[in-house]
Amino acid sequence: MESIGRVLTYGIALLGAFAASLWLASIVWCYHDIRARTLDIYVRLFALLLVTLLPLLGVALYMVLRPRETLDEAYERSLGEEALLREIEQAEYCPTCGHRSHNDYLLCPNCQTQLRTTCPKCDRVNEFHWPVCPYCGNRHHAPSGEIDVHEH
Numbered sequence: 001m002e003s004i005g006r007v008l009t010y011g012i013a014l015l016g017a018f019a020a021s022l023w024l025a026s027i028v029w030c031y032h033d034i035r036a037r038t039l040d041i042y043v044r045l046f047a048l049l050l051v052t053l054l055p056l057l058g059v060a061l062y063m064v065l066r067p068r069e070t071l072d073e074a075y076e077r078s079l080g081e082e083a084l085l086r087e088i089e090q091a092e093y094c095p096t097c098g099h100r101s102h103n104d105y106l107l108c109p110n111c112q113t114q115l116r117t118t119c120p121k122c123d124r125v126n127e128f129h130w131p132v133c134p135y136c137g138n139r140h141h142a143p144s145g146e147i148d149v150h151e152h
């Protein structure tokens with residue numbers, strides 16, 4: 001009987017060690033995973049506490065609750081969205097003929113309507129409605145009936 005008892009104790013100790021190492025591994029994994037997903041220190045702490053205090057169950061909960069994207073993925077997506085937005089912003093159409101134009105065109109390539117002007121001082125493309133050249137600060141359009149822009 002004594003030998004069976006010893007084997008049992010040994011087995012339980014082994015199982016315990018296995019469970020403990022699994023638990024530690026899950027904490028280490030969680031630490032790396034949450035670091036890649038958020039910069040928020042409180043979210044990181046919460047995730048670690050969850051996994052530490054609730055072995056296994058905490059990991060399952062963490063998998064459900066964690067931010068869906070890693071920071072790298074989110075960054076890449078924002079770059080893609082930005083590029084898309086820029087494209088939409090730059091896609092312009094001539095107000096006269098509807099031909100596709102671009103936000104730095106001076107004239108419509110189709111009907112030659114003047115879309116923009118150039119700064120007389122630095123020669124860069126300016127929008128008609130800009131009261132001042134953003135590149136050199138030259139006030140080239142004297143706005144008719146200047147609008148009062150006093151701060152209230």
Ligand SMILES: [Zn+2]
Nearest residue numbers: 094097108111
């Ligand atoms: Zn046109």
Ligand SMILES: [Zn+2]
Nearest residue numbers: 119122133136
């Ligand atoms: Zn200028």
